[in-house]
Amino acid sequence: MLKNKLHSSNIMLITLIAVLCNILWGTPFPVLKIIYKDMGIISSNLADNITFISLRFLLAGLLLFIFGLLTGAPLFKIRKSQIRLIVTLGIFNTTLQYFFFNIGVNNTTGIKASILAQISIFFSILLAHFIYQNDKLSLKKVLGLLLGFGGLILVNLDKSSEGLLRFSILGEGFMICSGLVSAFAMLIAKKIGKDLPSLVFTCWQMLVGSILLFLVGLGMGGNPLSLHFTPLSIGLLFYLALVSSVAFYLWYAILQHRKISELAMFKFIIPVTGSVLTGLFIPGETLLPVHFISLLLVSAGIIIVNRK
Template identity: 40%
Template sequence: MKEQTLSQGTPKGISKFSDPLVVTLVASLCCLLWASAFPTIKLGYIAFGIMPEDTASKFVFAGYRFILAGLLLLILFSLTGKGKPKLTGRQLAGLSGLGLAQTGLQYMFFYVGISHTTGVKGSIMNATATFFSVVLAHFLYKNDKLSKNKIIGCLLGFVGVIIVNFQSNLLELSFSFKGEGFIIVAAFIFSITAIYAKRLTATIDVLIVTGASLFTGGLLLILLGLLLGGSVTHFTLASTGYLAYLVILSSAAFCLWNMLLKYNKVGKVSVYNFLIPVFGALLSALLLGETVMELKNLAALLLVSIGIYLVNRVSAR
C-alpha cells in the first residue's frame, strides 16, 4: 500500500525524468515496490514470529518500519542543502495530525487487515483508495467533478472488489471485516487524509511532510503496541532483511515518484497506478504461494485495473 500523496506536479525544465521511456520504467518500478509490501509484510510476520492474533506486535513492527522510513527521508532532506526548515506552530500541529491519522490510524487497520486476508485479495481491496479519492474530490474541488469516465471507472473498480470476495464458485461470499473490511477502512482513511497532505505540501517541502508524517505515525504505532504488550524480538538475518526492505521501499518509491511528478503532468504519471493491484496479486502468488489464476481473481484484477486507468485517464487529458 502508498505512504503519502504528493502535491500536484507540473513540468519544470528538461530532465531525463521527462523522457517517456524513463517515465514508464520508473513509474512501473514505484508501483512494483509499493505492491511488494503486501507479501513482504506477511513474510515479516512469519520471520518475526508474529501470530495472527498478536495485534500489539503488529503495531510495533509497523512502527519500526515507519519511524526508520521517516528518519531516512528527513536525513535525505538535510542532505539536499536546503537548510533547517522553518515551521510555524500551526504547521507543526498539521504535520503531527497528519502523521497520527495517515500513518498511525491508517496502518493500524492495514497491518491487522493484511494478516487476516490473502496478499492477492489485499492488493485488490486496497485499490478502493483510488475510487474513494475520486468521489471525495467531487465534493471538495470545483475543478475535479465526477465525469462519465470517472463514474464508469469507479463502478468497474467496485464491481471488481465485490467479485474477488466471492468463493471460487461465485455463489458464496468470503468476506471478513477484520481482514478485507479493515483494508477498505485503511484505504478510506488514506483517501481522506491525502486531501490534507496535499494542502500541507503547498507550503512545506514534500520530503518534510512525508518524513514527519511517517515518523510521527510510526512513533504512535510503537507506543500503542508496547502499551498493549507487543514486542518484536526475533531479529534474524531474514527478519531484519524484510524490515529493511520495507523501510527502503517506503522511502525510495516515494522519492522516485516525486521526481516524476516534478518533471511531468500528474495524469501522465498517475495512470500507472493500475499496476499496483496487478503486481500485488502476482507477487503474492509468487512469494506466498497464493492462488491468483482463478477466474474471479483475474476478472477482479482486470476490472480494477481498467477502473483505475479510466479514472486517471481523465486527468491525463
C-alpha cells in the same frame, strides 16, 4: 533538487516516477508474509503486528531525515500551522492507515488484500469531486468507479461459502478502512506540498505517525524486545523501510503537479505487482481466473476515469 526538475508539463518524468512508486508499493504484500513467517508473528497477535510495522516506518522516517541532512533540506523551517498539518498527515497516512492495513493484510489472502487496498483510488476521486472545482465527477468517472467496485466485489466471492460474499471486519473491513484514510492523507499531502518540499513533510509525518503507532502497539501489549529478529527479517525490514521512504517522498513530490484523479490511475499497478509476486513467492497462494478478471475490472475502471 527533484522539485526543480518537476513541473506540470514534464509528463514523462512524472509518469516514470508514478510507475516506480506503485511498483515499489506492490512489493510489501509478499515480503510481509515472509517476515511474519520467519519471525513467528501470527495474525491474531495484533500487538506484535502493530509494533513491528511502527518500527518499519520509524526507520523509514529516519532514513529520510538522514538524507535530508546530507542534502541540506530545510527540515527545521516549518511554521506552526504547518506542524498541525504534518501531525494530521502522520496520523492518517502512517498511524491509522497502517494500523488498519497491517491487521487487514494478515487476516485475508495476499492477493485479495493487494486488490482491496486500492479502494483508496475511488475514495480519492470521490473526495476530490467535493474539494476541487477542476476535478469533478463525470459520467465516465462514474462508469469507471462502477467497474472498479465490481472488481473489488468479485474478488470477495468465495466458492467455499456457496458464492456469498466473504467479509470479516479484521480482514476485508480493515483493508477498506485503510483505503479511506489513505484517500484523506492524499488530500492533506497535496495541501501541505504547496508550501513545503515533499522530503521535509514526508520525513516528519513518518516519524510522528510511527511513534504514535508504536505507542498504540505498546498499549495493546506489544513488546519490541520480544520480537524474534533474524538476519533475513532484519534485511527485509530495511528493504521495506527504504521502499516506504523512497515511494512516499517521490509520490508526494509529483502529487503537486497532477490532479488527484489523474495520478490515481497509476495505482492499478499495485495490485498487479502484489498479486504476481504473492503468487510467485508465497506457498499456498495461487493466481486464479477470478483474480485476473478482478484485476482487469479494477484497471479498466481506473483507465476510464482518467482517459482524456
